Amino acid sequence: MLAKPFMDEDFLLSNETARKLYHDFAKQMPIIDYHCHLSPQEIHENKTYKTITEVWLYGDHYKWRAMRSNGIEERYITGDASDYDKFLAYAKTLPDAIGNPLYHWSHLELKRYFGIDEVLNEKTAPAIWEKVNAQLNSEGFGARDFIKKSNVEVICTTDDPVDSLEYHIQIAKDESFDVKVLPSFRPDKGLEINRETFLPWIKQLAEISGHPINNYSDFLAALKARVDFFHKVGCRVSDHALDYVPYAEATEEEVSEIFAKALTGEKVSHEEEMKHKTYTLLFLGKLYAEYGWVMQYHMNASRNNNYRMFKQLGPDTGFDSISDTLIALPLTGLLSALDKEDKLPKTILYSLNPSHNHVIGALIGSFQGGGIPGKIQFGSGWWFNDTKLGMIAQMTTLADLGLLGRFVGMLTDSRSFLSYTRHEYFRRILCNLIGEWVENGEYPNDLEEVGRIVQNISYYNARNYFGF
Secondary structure, X not given: OOOOOOOOOOOOOOOHHHHHHHHHHHOOOOEEEOOOOOOHHHHHHOOOOOOHHHHHOOOOHHHHHHHHHOOOOHHHOOOOOOHHHHHHHHHHHHHHOOOOHHHHHHHHHHHHHHOOOOOOOOOOHHHHHHHHHHHHOOOOOOHHHHHXXXXXXXXXXXXOOOOOOHHHHHHXXXXXXXXXXXXXXXXXXXXXXOOOOHHHHHHHHHHHHOOOOOOHHHHHHHHHHHHHHHHHOOOOEEOEEEOOOOOOOOOHHHHHHHHHHHHOOXXXXXXXXXXXXXXXXXXXXXXXXXXXXXXXXXXXXXXXXOHHHHHXXXXXXXXXXXXXXXXXXXXXXXXXXXXXXXXXXXXXXXEOOHHHHHHHHHHHHHOOEOOEOOOEEEOOOOHHHOOHHHHHHHHHHHHHHOOHHHOOOOOOOOOOOOOOHHHHHHHHHHHHHHHHHHHOOOOOOOHHHHHHHHHHHHHHHHHHHHOO
């Protein structure tokens, strides 16, 4: 049997039904990127790039991890080496990334945005460097151009409550750019009461909200003011990084005493920290329900594991991993506490630990209802799980235990404007999975019906769920 061509038009589509589903139903659907880390300032300014290294490798800790695993010295990753030498170092690394989604993503990005069909390696790197850079230094290769070429309709960035949202406001006024760029509300620093960032952040929150924060009641009022401001700028999504999920019952009086202690700079106990986090999360959850927002919990990341490199480079530089903290009981506690007051908002749950797939898949069924299709979502394969096997595991678990047809689909979770090919990667995997079920006789061979399901997961479910 002859080998299939490398990444041709039927890449990852191993059966005829999959090919029809992708090419006839999924391929042309617009993208709603409801969680990413793109810079609204760079979108507003339509940032341009001098080299492929700048657009491709700056800030991409996925690629950095691979290069370190290949023995590349740090100066060629985050250091003072030239852009060309950094690109060449990545080109040397890529062939050994067999089976890693980076291999596919990198080649999809070269194909879709720059028309490069050659395989990238040390030998081809010089020519590809010249071809891509020539395009980057011509018209039509700015940040906005990549977004438009990717058929993106909505982008939700990740924003601290103390952010001014000035660039979101300016983008919304710009009639020449019709993509919605909306903020997401991420108040992590207000929950991390024992971190050194807490008191400086409280000061910032007081200044921008116009609410002096002398006690916990003031703190909650300031958060509510920022939720209201974010809502007026178009925000409809919150996000929380819960590296471990808290749940500890407490009264507002108890939490007020804990907060007062923290305002003096005193460390609070772990139990007190859990009470502060729980009460604040529940307060915010009720607010999100009131404003009609979607709440997102990203759980079980183990961050900044390498202390030496954290001190050298800071966070989000490729030294994070998967945590194994338990989520079932505390997560149930949070959702149930909101639900018993009928204040549970639409919610998307992600765990970085794939051993939690069945925990989440089963738990979401306990809180569905209210006439809202897919009210509680099992979020897409995220970070270390947005791989081929990770996506299949997440979708098959959801199908096993819930309704895959109501899934809101893929997000980029990326800082790169070239990352929208991840949606193509996801859609090909989705179509192949459903195609296999059809061709195995596990679902009727009704192309119109399965095509509807594919289009819903690719686009319509997200559009209807978020209501952007």
